[in-house]
Amino acid sequence: MHLSRLDILQVRNLQNVQIVCHPGANIIFGSNGSGKTSILEAIYLLGRGRSFKHRDLRVVVNNDADELVVSARIERVGPIGSHQLGIKRTAQGRFEARLDGKSLQSAVQLVEELPLQLIDAHSFTLLEGGPLQRRQFLDWGVFHVEHGYTALWRRFQKALKQRNQLLRHGRMDEDSLRTWTAELIPLSEQITGFRKQYLADLTKQVLAVAGRFDGLGVLELEYYQGWDDQLSLEQVLVGDRTRDIATGKTNHGAHKADIRIKVDGVAAAERLSRGQVKLLVYALKLAQGMHYQEKTGQSCLFLLDDLPAELDYEHRGQVVACLDGLGCQYFMTGVDKKDFEELVVGIAHKMFHVEHGMASVG
Ligand SMILES: Nc1ncnc2c1ncn2[C@@H]1O[C@H](COP(=O)(O)OP(=O)(O)OP(=O)(O)O)[C@@H](O)[C@H]1O
Numbered sequence: 001m002h003l004s005r006l007d008i009l010q011v012r013n014l015q016n017v018q019i020v021c022h023p024g025a026n027i028i029f030g031s032n033g034s035g036k037t038s039i040l041e042a043i044y045l046l047g048r049g050r051s052f053k054h055r056d057l058r059v060v061v062n063n064d065a066d067e068l069v070v071s072a073r074i075e076r077v078g079p080i081g082s083h084q085l086g087i088k089r090t091a092q093g094r095f096e097a098r099l100d101g102k103s104l105q106s107a108v109q110l111v112e113e114l115p116l117q118l119i120d121a122h123s124f125t126l127l128e129g130g131p132l133q134r135r136q137f138l139d140w141g142v143f144h145v146e147h148g149y150t151a152l153w154r155r156f157q158k159a160l161k162q163r164n165q166l167l168r169h170g171r172m173d174e175d176s177l178r179t180w181t182a183e184l185i186p187l188s189e190q191i192t193g194f195r196k197q198y199l200a201d202l203t204k205q206v207l208a209v210a211g212r213f214d215g216l217g218v219l220e221l222e223y224y225q226g227w228d229d230q231l232s233l234e235q236v237l238v239g240d241r242t243r244d245i246a247t248g249k250t251n252h253g254a255h256k257a258d259i260r261i262k263v264d265g266v267a268a269a270e271r272l273s274r275g276q277v278k279l280l281v282y283a284l285k286l287a288q289g290m291h292y293q294e295k296t297g298q299s300c301l302f303l304l305d306d307l308p309a310e311l312d313y314e315h316r317g318q319v320v321a322c323l324d325g326l327g328c329q330y331f332m333t334g335v336d337k338k339d340f341e342e343l344v345v346g347i348a349h350k351m352f353h354v355e356h357g358m359a360s361v362g
């Protein structure tokens with residue numbers, strides 16, 4: 001899967017940008033504030049229905065405009081052929097998405113149409129942030145390879161919300177609590193089953209990719225399911241009763257899961273340097289792309305904001321070689337053209353120079 005053409009209207013300082021994309025490496029260079037990250041932001045909006053930088057899409061719409069539009073031609077291998085995907089954030093604050101002219105009902109459909117991975121200055125939170133980041137990472141993978149995972153996840157969220165609401169009530173409705181607990185347990189177990197299986201499969205790819213990056217050490221990825229795995233969740237919730245009521249929430253379950261990532265036996269976030277953290281994030285996300293490709297026969301798209309930042313020349317080369325080996329499309333930004341020139345020797349690519357919100361082939 002790749003974008004052959006991208007049209008951006010009124011995304012931050014990009015008022016009207018058209019890009020005929022390369023199916024592999026797309027390099028976007030230009031000075032600070034020129035609009036490089038905004039191009040990635042536009043692609044991300046198209047694939048996720050939200051910004052990766054801002055909660056409120058209002059700030060992403062150009063200051064002098066009422067609405068933004070992003071559309072792209074998506075080419076796929078096989079009989080599915082090509083599609084036109086578009087999103088719009090209207091002046092009234094509505095978000096609209098269309099595939100070949102037909103309205104899409106939810107952002108989930110965008111995610112299915114345009115699977116993408118972003119690595120930017122905040123991606124270190126995958127290792128250094130809380131468990132939510134790592135659960136989202138896992139769920140991205142399971143969602144893309146397991147049909148029905150979204151429905152399961154939604155049922156789980158509903159059961160959890162209902163149970164937590166009951167726990168917060170002054171006078172407990174015991175029957176309802178029993179009902180939602182009984183609903184929550186099997187859903188938690190099913191989610192755990194999918195995530196465990198996915199992580200076991202993914203770990204092989206993570207180790208393969210990380211092995212290509214010099215100096216990362218011996219990696220271990222371990223799944224914490226959100227409760228003591230020597231006990232059933234039912235037993236744990238019985239034991240948690242007083243604490244759950246006191247805190248007004250469910251303290252164990254699939255919503256508390258995490259991936260414990262170690263390097264040479266020590267928590268990765270404590271062990272690694274900043275550049276090595278970034279490399280490990282690349283390894284994790286590239287491995288997801290590889291796994292997705294193996295399972296679906298399609299490739300996902302990579303957005304790499306400021307690739308040269310924090311990575312030395314050797315490691316940048318190793319990352320690009322990996323992406324090239326995957327045969328996927330990627331967009332990478334950086335300030336200096338010369339940082340990329342040697343990097344992409346022998347790799348088919350296209351360069352774009354961004355200046356004051358305008359992009360030209362560079
Ligand atoms: N709503 C908006 N309307 C117009 N311009 C905006 C809006 N939001 C942000 N900008 C401007 O858009 C410009 C492009 O920002 P962007 O983050 O894309 O730059 P960049 O090329 O990635 O820079 P850097 O090299 O510093 O990362 C910035 O100058 C920013 O001030």
Ligand SMILES: [Mg+2]
Pocket residue numbers: 036037038305306
């Ligand atoms: Mg930027």
